[in-house]
Amino acid sequence: MPSLAELIEAGDVDALHDWLGETGVLETSEELARLDPDDKGLAFRLLPRDRALEVFELLDPPDQQQVLEGLRADRVRHIVESMDPDDRARLLDEMPAMVAHRLIGQLSPHERALTNVLLGYPPESAGRVMSPEFVSLRADMTVEEALAKVRQAGRAAETIYALAVTDGHRRLVGVVSLKKLVLEDTHTVVGDLMATDVHSVRVTDDQEYAARLIQEADLLALPVVDGDDRIVGVFTFDDAMEVLEREQTEDIARQSATTPLGRPYMSASAFGLARARATWLLVLIVAAGLTVQVLQHFEVELATVVTLALFIPLLSGTGGNSGSQAAVAVIRAMAVGEVRFPDLPRVIWREARVGLMLGLMLGAASLIPVGLFFGSDMATVVGLTLVAICTWATLAGSMLPLLAQRFGVDPTVVSAPLITTLVDATGLIIYFLIARAVLDLTA
C-alpha cells in the first residue's frame, strides 16, 4: 500500500480519498505529521469530517499549526472551539501571538474563559496543561447522589474516573475513584470511601514534577490546587505521558549537546536544526582549544617520539567513552529519582572501583598488541595511561552531573560530548606525564 506522501505526490485524489477513508485515526495522524508543511492542510481537508477532529487532536501542536494554516478561517475556528481547553492552550502557545490572539477572540465566551485561565499560568507549569473542567463531590454525599452529580456534570469533564472531594470552600479533602462509586453500595457516604492521603500539585508546580508523580504513584489523575488549597483543575495521565515524552526528547537533545528543538524533527527546517546544534559545537570547540595548548606544551616529546602522536585519538577516545558511560548512567538514575546529591560519596566509591576495573581490563588487553608493534616501553605507557584515564574519566563523568545539580544547573547538560571534551585535555596531560617518566624523556 502506498504511503500518504506518495499518494499526494502522485496527485491521485481518488486513491487519496480511499486511503483517508480506510485508515485509522492514529495511523492517519502519524502519516499526516510526516508530510511536508504545505501538504498537511491539503490532506487534512480531504479527511471525512467525523474523523478530522480526532486526527487533529492526536497531532503535536507544531503539526496542528501547519494543518490550520492550510484551512479556511471558519473551519479553523470550529476546530479550535472543539478542542479540550488544555490541548487548545498548548496549541495557542505555539502560535505567533497575533494569530493566537485573533483565534481566542473568536471562541465562545465559555471556552475563551477556560483558555484564558490556563494561559494565565506560567509556561511549563501544571496549570498550563491541566483540565479546568472536572467533577467535584462533597464528602457528605451518598454514592447515589455522587453518581447523579457525575451524570449531570461529567460530560464536559476530561475524566470522571478520579473524582475530587471538596469542602464548602472548594478546598480539596480527598479523592474517590469512579470504580469505588460503581462497586459500592449506593447508600454509602463518599466520605467513607474517599482516600484522604492524596497527592496533589500546586497550579504553579513544574509539569514534569506533576507528570512524574502520576507515573510513580500510578494515578489516573492528579488534583491541581491553588495557593489556598482550592482545587482548580485536574492533570490526567494522558497529559502526563505527553509531558514526559516531551521532557525526554528535550533531555535526550541536551545530552547530545543540542538545544532542544521544541518541535518534531521533521517539522524543523535545516537551518533550525543547525541553529540548535551550533551553540554547543562552538562552546566545545573553544574548550577543545585546551587540547591544542596541552599538546603544544609537550611538543618536544612529540617531536622526539612521533609514535606518541599515534595513540592520541585512541586514548582520548577511550577516556571520553568511559566518562560518558558513567555520566549517562548517573544522569538517568537522577532523572528517575534514584540518586540525589547526598549520595555523592557512595557514587564516587562505586564509580572509582568501576573505572579501575575497566582501566585494568583495557590496559591488560592493550599490552600484547602494542608491545608487538611498538615495543615494551610504548606498551607500558599505553597500558598505564589506560588505567589512569579510565579511572579518572569514570569518576569525572559520575561526579559532574551531581555537582551540576548542586549548583543549580540541569544535570542533563553534562552531555557525552561535554565529558569527552573535558576529559580529552586532562587525559593528554596524564598520557605525556606517564610517557616522560617511562620513556625517560626530559623536556
Added chain:
Amino acid sequence: MPSLAELIEAGDVDALHDWLGETGVLETSEELARLDPDDKGLAFRLLPRDRALEVFELLDPPDQQQVLEGLRADRVRHIVESMDPDDRARLLDEMPAMVAHRLIGQLSPHERALTNVLLGYPPESAGRVMSPEFVSLRADMTVEEALAKVRQAGRAAETIYALAVTDGHRRLVGVVSLKKLVLEDTHTVVGDLMATDVHSVRVTDDQEYAARLIQEADLLALPVVDGDDRIVGVFTFDDAMEVLEREQTEDIARQSATTPLGRPYMSASAFGLARARATWLLVLIVAAGLTVQVLQHFEVELATVVTLALFIPLLSGTGGNSGSQAAVAVIRAMAVGEVRFPDLPRVIWREARVGLMLGLMLGAASLIPVGLFFGSDMATVVGLTLVAICTWATLAGSMLPLLAQRFGVDPTVVSAPLITTLVDATGLIIYFLIARAVLDLTA
C-alpha cells in the same frame, strides 16, 4: 528531617518507627529503594502492616526481591499472594528459578493458575505484563445489565474503565468505556455505545509496541488477544508507563555504549556496572586501533610538521560531536515514530545542509585564532578540515541509525561513542589529505 538511610545508620528504632508511620507510601518506597540491600528488609519489617503492601507494589522488581530476602517465609508468601498477577509475574521473572518455583508452589490454586498463564508467554511480550483479570461484556446487554456485570466481576479486575465487548466465542468485537455506561441511559444497548474501530495487540506482540500504542492513542487500557482474536487480558496505562520508562532506561544505556543493566543503578554492584560497560569499551578500543593505523600511514607528515599533531583531538572531537548530535536527533525521531527508513533521502538532504552550515561556521570561527598562532597555512588546513569533517560526520551520524534498522539492528546501538570512534579514523584521513595538499607535503 533525617533520611531513612541516616536513621538506620543511627540505629534509632523509635525515630525509625515515627518516620515510617508518618511518611507517605510513595516517598517511603523511594527511600527504601535507595537503601543498601541488607537494610531494605529491616526497614520494611518496621512498616505498619496496612501500608506495607502498598509500598511493596511501588518498588521495582529487583528492589522487591531484596526486601523479600529479609522477611520470614510466611510473610513472603502472604505478600506474593496479594500482588496483582502481572506484577507478580515480573517479580518472579527476576528471581532465581529455584526461588521462583518454590514461591509459585505456595500460591493458592487460582493465583498460581493466573501466574503460570502469564509466565507462559515469551519474555518482553505483551502477555507477560497484561492483566488476566478483566471484565468483558456482550453487545446485546443493556447498560443496566452491563453495570450489574461490572459490579459483580469488577472487584478482581485491574481496570473497569475500559471494558471489552466480546461475541459468543470470546472474540473481541468492541470496547466501551465505563464513562459511557455511567453517563448514558440505562436502557441503551452496549452494542450502540461501544467503539468498534478498536486498537488491540496480540499476546505475543512486543511490550514496547503495546505501550507506545497506549501512549499515542491516549488509551486507558488495550485489549490483548490470542491468535484467534479471543481476548485473554488487558494492558493498562500504568503498565505502559512502566514499560516505557524501562525501555527508555535501556535505550539511554545503549546510546552511551552500555549493555542495559536491567535493574536500578543503585541496586547493581560495582562489578555489575563494570561488566555492563566492558564489552562496548573493548569493541570501541579495537575500532580505535584504526586511528593508530591511519596515523602510522601519515607518520612522515607528522614527523615533518609536528604542529599537525596538535589539532588531532580538536578535529576528531568536533567530528564526533557533530556526528553524535545528528545520530541522537535521528534516533529519537525514529523512536517516536516520526522518521522511518523510506525517509532516508529526505534525512540525507536535510543533514547534508545542516552539516555544511555547521562546518562553515566552525571553519570560519577557527580561521583567525589558528592563523594568529600557527600561520595562514595551518588556518587553511584546519578551516577546510572542519568544513569537511562536520559535513561528513553529520551525514554519517544521521544515516547510520536508519541503515542499522534496515539491517535489523536496534538503531539505539548507534551510540555517540560508536559514531565518535567511527568518525575519528575517517576524519584523520580527511585531515591529512587536506594537509598534504595545502602544505605541499609529499609522502
